[in-house]
Amino acid sequence: MALKGRLRDISLNQLLNLVKLARKTGALTIEGEQGRVELYFKEGKVVHASLNGDGDLARLLLKFGRLQEQQLRAVLQQLSAPDDKELGLRLINAGYVSKNDILRAIRRHTMDVVLTALAWEDGKFHFEPNKAPPPERIVVPINLDSIVREGDQRQKELATLREELPDLNVALRFTENPSTNLSKIKLSRDEWRVISFINPRNTIAQIAKYSGLDEFQIRRIVLKLMRNGLVEVVGRPTGRAPAVSSAAPQGVSTGTGLPAGGGAPSGHRPKAPAVEKSVVRRLIKFIRGL
Amino acid sequence: MQTVKMVVTGPFAAGKTEFIQTISEIAVVSTERQISDFTRTVKSSTTVAMDFGRITVDDDLVLYLFGTPGQKRFDFMWEILAEGMLGFIVLIDSTRSETFREAKQIIDIFRSYSDTPFVVAANKQDLEDAWPPEDIRIVLELEPWVKVLPCVAKDKESVKTVLLELLYTILESYDHN
Numbered sequence: 001m002a003l004k005g006r007l008r009d010i011s012l013n014q015l016l017n018l019v020k021l022a023r024k025t026g027a028l029t030i031e032g033e034q035g036r037v038e039l040y041f042k043e044g045k046v047v048h049a050s051l052n053g054d055g056d057l058a059r060l061l062l063k064f065g066r067l068q069e070q071q072l073r074a075v076l077q078q079l080s081a082p083d084d085k086e087l088g089l090r091l092i093n094a095g096y097v098s099k100n101d102i103l104r105a106i107r108r109h110t111m112d113v114v115l116t117a118l119a120w121e122d123g124k125f126h127f128e129p130n131k132a133p134p135p136e137r138i139v140v141p142i143n144l145d146s147i148v149r150e151g152d153q154r155q156k157e158l159a160t161l162r163e164e165l166p167d168l169n170v171a172l173r174f175t176e177n178p179s180t181n182l183s184k185i186k187l188s189r190d191e192w193r194v195i196s197f198i199n200p201r202n203t204i205a206q207i208a209k210y211s212g213l214d215e216f217q218i219r220r221i222v223l224k225l226m227r228n229g230l231v232e233v234v235g236r237p238t239g240r241a242p243a244v245s246s247a248a249p250q251g252v253s254t255g256t257g258l259p260a261g262g263g264a265p266s267g268h269r270p271k272a273p274a275v276e277k278s279v280v281r282r283l284i285k286f287i288r289g290l
Numbered sequence: 291m292q293t294v295k296m297v298v299t300g301p302f303a304a305g306k307t308e309f310i311q312t313i314s315e316i317a318v319v320s321t322e323r324q325i326s327d328f329t330r331t332v333k334s335s336t337t338v339a340m341d342f343g344r345i346t347v348d349d350d351l352v353l354y355l356f357g358t359p360g361q362k363r364f365d366f367m368w369e370i371l372a373e374g375m376l377g378f379i380v381l382i383d384s385t386r387s388e389t390f391r392e393a394k395q396i397i398d399i400f401r402s403y404s405d406t407p408f409v410v411a412a413n414k415q416d417l418e419d420a421w422p423p424e425d426i427r428i429v430l431e432l433e434p435w436v437k438v439l440p441c442v443a444k445d446k447e448s449v450k451t452v453l454l455e456l457l458y459t460i461l462e463s464y465d466h467n
Contacts, residue, residue, distance in 0.1 A: 003421055005387030010429055018428045271405040273376045275294060277464050279351065280376075283294070284457045286347040287450055290313070 032123025314343025
């Protein structure tokens with residue numbers, strides 16, 4: 001029985017909670033404006049993840065700086081078919097990486113994919129029970145609790161970021177007189193990448209696309225640069241939908257995907273009705289015989 | 291003559307009218323009207339007045355089943371319907387996950403009226419795309435003692451089971467008080 005729906009109705013957080021509590025095994029596929037995510041689970045733990053078909057070991061090790069291209073090329077030549085398990089073994093035997101390097105890279109990638117998808121507000125999803133990850137991939141089981149907790153924190157932070165930087169269709173420029181001492185500012189690789197695209201012609205959404213950053217990451221970086229007085233917003237919002245965010249800010253998530261307010265559930269067992277118990281017994285007897 | 295009342299509620303097009311029709315001894319009294327373009331994609335007409343079904347137990351006891359209006363703008367009637375009910379059934383279309391949020395809101399609203407016993411009936415379990423009842427329980431964040439039952443509203447035995455489970459829940463509530 002495949003579970004289908006849309007993230008705007010049932011959030012990924014809710015789905016992960018469902019997978020965890022029901023200890024499900026299978027594949028959850030999400031297709032949104034930002035791409036396609038595949039998450040594989042075994043008995044309630046996430047074991048493999050891919051965003052737009054990525055997730056192969058070679059790419060991960062390169063991405064996280066654990067391997068150099070020439071090392072990879074040397075080992076790839078010896079492989080008869082693309083197989084992460086064989087590749088991993090050969091890389092370990094060649095002394096290029098350790099088993100821990102591989103496990104850490106896979107774990108970090110899985111976390112990144114899930115956290116990226118947690119920021120998506122819409123997208124079609126379906127869960128296919130018992131579908132296993134591609135056999136050429138290495139599976140690393142990760143407890144969903146920590147991911148869901150981090151996802152919750154991210155959602156709250158994202159809501160704050162959206163309040164401070166509501167529109168991604170604005171351009172940035174460097175301030176003429178930075179308010180802080182530039183020598184004290186330390187920038188990460190991603191932040192430098194964003195800086196390289198800052199230009200009054202590039203919107204923040206475009207910079208995110210060029211830099212391969214998701215909505216959460218680009219908002220956080222841009223706000224850090226703005227708070228440090230390095231950049232400022234120019235131009236007026238265009239009113240077009242941002243390329244990174246699929247929807248307008250919708251406030252703080254409750255964590256359940258449900259709006260706050262409405263009638264509050266009592267949370268305790270119901271009270272007996274004001275009729276005789278014998279009446280209920282008569283109803284039961286009659287309906288049984290219908 | 292004693293009359294008792296149960297309410298069948300749930301999101302739009304969950305199958306409330308069909309549920310009552312299946313078990314009622316009289317033709318269900320309801321006002322089906324043409325509906326707006328927005329909802330026409332789901333069904334061609336909907337209940338704008340309440341559904342009303344009857345099960346006569348004997349000369350002294352009659353059970354009435356009331357279906358809540360299917361559209362949000364009639365939710366002012368819910369509280370009136372809920373008054374004095376023996377219990378209520380929340381019917382959910384298990385194939386339409388987009389209605390689960392509304393179902394959760396309806397449950398919260400009905401529970402805010404009173405601590406009346408209730409069950410959740412996961413309708414359309416005969417369809418391939420139906421979410422299993424236990425998954426619906428998790429998504430709706432229902433307590434373990436709330437029954438989430440598989441249901442096919444067009445099937446009399448299935449409707450009977452849901453009604454009986456609600457009655458068993460009502461019986462149990464006497465022991466908790």
